[in-house]
Amino acid sequence: MSTSTGTRGVSVPTVPSAHPAEDTAQTATTLPGTDIAALLERGRTLSTPVLRAAVDRLAAPMDTVAAYHFGWIDAEGNPAEGDGGKAVRPALALLSAEAAGAAPEVGIPGAVAVELVHNFSLLHDDLMDGDEQRRHRDTVWKVHGPAQAILVGDALFALANELLLEIGTVEAGRATRRLTTASRKLIDGQAQDISYEHRERVTVEECLEMEGNKTGALLACAVSIGAVLGGADDETADTLEAYGYHLGLAFQAVDDLLGIWGDPVATGKQTWSDLRQRKKSLPVVAALAAGGPASERLAELLAADAKSNDFDSFSEEEFAVRAALIEEAGGREWTAQEARRQHTVAVEALGRVDMPETVRAQLTALADFVVVRKR
Amino acid sequence: MSTSTGTRGVSVPTVPSAHPAEDTAQTATTLPGTDIAALLERGRTLSTPVLRAAVDRLAAPMDTVAAYHFGWIDAEGNPAEGDGGKAVRPALALLSAEAAGAAPEVGIPGAVAVELVHNFSLLHDDLMDGDEQRRHRDTVWKVHGPAQAILVGDALFALANELLLEIGTVEAGRATRRLTTASRKLIDGQAQDISYEHRERVTVEECLEMEGNKTGALLACAVSIGAVLGGADDETADTLEAYGYHLGLAFQAVDDLLGIWGDPVATGKQTWSDLRQRKKSLPVVAALAAGGPASERLAELLAADAKSNDFDSFSEEEFAVRAALIEEAGGREWTAQEARRQHTVAVEALGRVDMPETVRAQLTALADFVVVRKR
Numbered sequence: 001m002s003t004s005t006g007t008r009g010v011s012v013p014t015v016p017s018a019h020p021a022e023d024t025a026q027t028a029t030t031l032p033g034t035d036i037a038a039l040l041e042r043g044r045t046l047s048t049p050v051l052r053a054a055v056d057r058l059a060a061p062m063d064t065v066a067a068y069h070f071g072w073i074d075a076e077g078n079p080a081e082g083d084g085g086k087a088v089r090p091a092l093a094l095l096s097a098e099a100a101g102a103a104p105e106v107g108i109p110g111a112v113a114v115e116l117v118h119n120f121s122l123l124h125d126d127l128m129d130g131d132e133q134r135r136h137r138d139t140v141w142k143v144h145g146p147a148q149a150i151l152v153g154d155a156l157f158a159l160a161n162e163l164l165l166e167i168g169t170v171e172a173g174r175a176t177r178r179l180t181t182a183s184r185k186l187i188d189g190q191a192q193d194i195s196y197e198h199r200e201r202v203t204v205e206e207c208l209e210m211e212g213n214k215t216g217a218l219l220a221c222a223v224s225i226g227a228v229l230g231g232a233d234d235e236t237a238d239t240l241e242a243y244g245y246h247l248g249l250a251f252q253a254v255d256d257l258l259g260i261w262g263d264p265v266a267t268g269k270q271t272w273s274d275l276r277q278r279k280k281s282l283p284v285v286a287a288l289a290a291g292g293p294a295s296e297r298l299a300e301l302l303a304a305d306a307k308s309n310d311f312d313s314f315s316e317e318e319f320a321v322r323a324a325l326i327e328e329a330g331g332r333e334w335t336a337q338e339a340r341r342q343h344t345v346a347v348e349a350l351g352r353v354d355m356p357e358t359v360r361a362q363l364t365a366l367a368d369f370v371v372v373r374k375r
Numbered sequence: 376m377s378t379s380t381g382t383r384g385v386s387v388p389t390v391p392s393a394h395p396a397e398d399t400a401q402t403a404t405t406l407p408g409t410d411i412a413a414l415l416e417r418g419r420t421l422s423t424p425v426l427r428a429a430v431d432r433l434a435a436p437m438d439t440v441a442a443y444h445f446g447w448i449d450a451e452g453n454p455a456e457g458d459g460g461k462a463v464r465p466a467l468a469l470l471s472a473e474a475a476g477a478a479p480e481v482g483i484p485g486a487v488a489v490e491l492v493h494n495f496s497l498l499h500d501d502l503m504d505g506d507e508q509r510r511h512r513d514t515v516w517k518v519h520g521p522a523q524a525i526l527v528g529d530a531l532f533a534l535a536n537e538l539l540l541e542i543g544t545v546e547a548g549r550a551t552r553r554l555t556t557a558s559r560k561l562i563d564g565q566a567q568d569i570s571y572e573h574r575e576r577v578t579v580e581e582c583l584e585m586e587g588n589k590t591g592a593l594l595a596c597a598v599s600i601g602a603v604l605g606g607a608d609d610e611t612a613d614t615l616e617a618y619g620y621h622l623g624l625a626f627q628a629v630d631d632l633l634g635i636w637g638d639p640v641a642t643g644k645q646t647w648s649d650l651r652q653r654k655k656s657l658p659v660v661a662a663l664a665a666g667g668p669a670s671e672r673l674a675e676l677l678a679a680d681a682k683s684n685d686f687d688s689f690s691e692e693e694f695a696v697r698a699a700l701i702e703e704a705g706g707r708e709w710t711a712q713e714a715r716r717q718h719t720v721a722v723e724a725l726g727r728v729d730m731p732e733t734v735r736a737q738l739t740a741l742a743d744f745v746v747v748r749k750r
Contacts, residue, residue: 058563059563059566059567060566060570061566061570062563062566120529124525124526124529128521128522128525128526146503147503147569150499150502150503150525151503151562151565151569153529154495154499154528154532155559155562155566157529157532157533158532158558158562161551161555162552162555162556162559165548165551165552165555168548170545170548172548173540173543173545173547176536176548176551177540177541177543180536180540181537183533184530184533184534184537187526187529187530188433188434188437188530190526191434191435191437191526191530192434194522194526195435
């Protein structure tokens with residue numbers, strides 16, 4: 001793995017630089033039909049009007065609070081040009097329908113339902129984790145209070161099921177069941193995440209299981225839901241979910257790198273964001289599991305941090321020391337490799353599904369994008 | 376309406392004493408097949424093992440937190456003989472299946488799903504409302520913290536849909552859709568309830584709409600879900616829901632009376648519970664809408680209370696004064712009448728559904744029970 005130019009928060013993660021996936025992505029984006037920006041934009045364009053109409057169903061003031069969360073209005077209620085996030089999930093749900101030979105539009109209710117569940121979890125997780133910022137803006141509980149964050153999260157969760165079930169077909173019932181399974185895993189993952197923060201040691205396996213629940217399960221559902229709505233059988237849906245699940249683990253490994261070494265301007269988070277939150281993310285648990293002097297020194301520091309009363313006033317330098325130890329112990333390198341491993345498994349699963357080659361190329365390109373992104 | 380023997384919290388609500396429904400209930404419970412205690416017990420006995428198995432699916436520590444919430448263990452994790460509440464909803468769901476000519480067991484997944492949604496809302500509402508006690512015990516957020524209350528609520532909500540959808544039939548999909556609609560109304564109702572607490576005036580109509588959402592919708596679903604699982608058509612299900620909805624409004628009107636004049640030993644709540652929480656419940660809004668000297672004096676006091684810094688240290692006597700004014704302005708009498716009105720509409724809806732007469736008698740007896748209960 002190439003080394004970054006520094007350990008400051010402004011350095012970029014080194015995952016892609018020595019990584020074949022980046023070359024694939026760069027090649028892929030030049031192929032017809034694998035323009036990532038266009039794919040994400042299509043997902044956003046087709047799903048947003050349906051998402052907005054769904055949110056409009058909410059009773060006041062939940063509709064306003066949800067509109068703030070999605071970035072459609074500011075805290076004063078004025079229209080805003082929101083940063084709605086990367087919108088990887090809607091893009092996947094439309095491709096999912098196409099993978100089953102259906103029109104991309106067949107995947108729209110699935111795309112919207114998955115986005116609703118994703119945002120339900122963001123609203124609740126931000127409150128539980130005490131996160132004050134998301135996508136460069138104050139979080140909902142910070143602006144509208146904890147009760148609204150709970151309520152609107154609940155409402156978006158219910159709305160997701162409502163949208164799918166009102167289609168009224170057997171396929172919609174199957175799609176809702178998959179979404180419900182993914183939602184439960186999402187909740188399990190958040191429960192694990194919270195419990196790990198209070199533990200001194202978390203194994204790499206436990207961390208991967210938690211990340212599979214928190215990120216893999218819903219990405220998996222995004223990749224199967226359009227296909228199920230388009231009539232795909234369970235075996236096809238399961239294989240598509242395998243692609244999505246490992247894509248999610250690759251995505252999360254990159255997220256964990258960005259959470260420590262990401263550029264705050266790009267990510268919208270603080271420098272050393274995950275270290276400030278004492279997150280037992282992959283680079284940390286891998287570094288602690290590695291053994292050796294840097295690993296042991298890191299373990300001592302983190303154990304002392306857990307008991308420290310001054311943690312909140314730590315300087316940039318103190319976090320930089322910890323980040324450097326994680327890197328020295330090999331946690332950064334291991335996580336970058338893990339992103340590549342998961343990317344490989346994801347792309348292999350794609351090979352086991354019979355689908356139009358253009359769709360396969362686009363799903364492959366999305367997998368490449370996920371591991372090279374900087375935000 | 377007969378007057379109670381006093382305005383202290385230990386007096387019982389006067390709804391039933393001069394009320395034909397009580398006579399009906401007393402007659403009904405002596406008829407074969409309309410033993411209320413047996414009906415409630417059957418619902419509890421058939422649904423609890425399935426509910427416990429469902430809760431066992433939750434990842435640690437959510438399974439333990441949920442077991443505490445349901446009263447199966449105490450705060451230290453030791454087995455407990457919990458007070459699981461009245462269990463009106465499971466009883467209704469089983470009768471609902473029988474109303475459609477199916478075996479009561481067909482309604483079990485519906486009974487459990489409705490109980491899960493009900494308890495999801497209790498977990499979240501107790502946190503949002505800052506309620507420290509429920510069923511004579513500390514609430515989940517008080518014992519296990521706000522994050523667990525949010526998480527376990529979310530998990531129970533997801534579990535409800537999961538249980539129904541894994542049945543895999545068209546009927547199960549229709550049942551889940553009805554449950555989702557009810558859940559959304561439940562959330563709307565809680566949003567209204569919260570917003571009303573910050574308003575000086577709430578109309579009787581607004582209060583009834585809120586209570587229809589918070590209590591009517593899920594009781595309605597309990598009464599249709601078993602029938603839908605048993606193959607009932609939408610018209611039958613809708614009419615059963617009309618019975619359940621008005622039953623819910625009758626139930627809530629009685630709850631509002633108990634919330635001010637209920638016996639704390641029976642209800643497990645503090646004396647003047649709803650007044651302490653400044654709830655704009657039916658007796659309050661009806662008293663404020665009535666006009667006249669007592670109504671005006673009450674309005675002045677409540678307006679001053681809203682701005683008071685000493686509200687939390689109010690004496691029993693100060694709440695008693697407010698309760699007496701509500702009664703003098705006619706709020707207690709109006710609410711008792713409203714319970715009877717809603718009871719009548721509910722029983723009339725029952726008459727429009729073709730069902731076995733024994734089932735009709737039992738549903739009628741349950742409606743009678745709801746308006747005479749003291750807890």
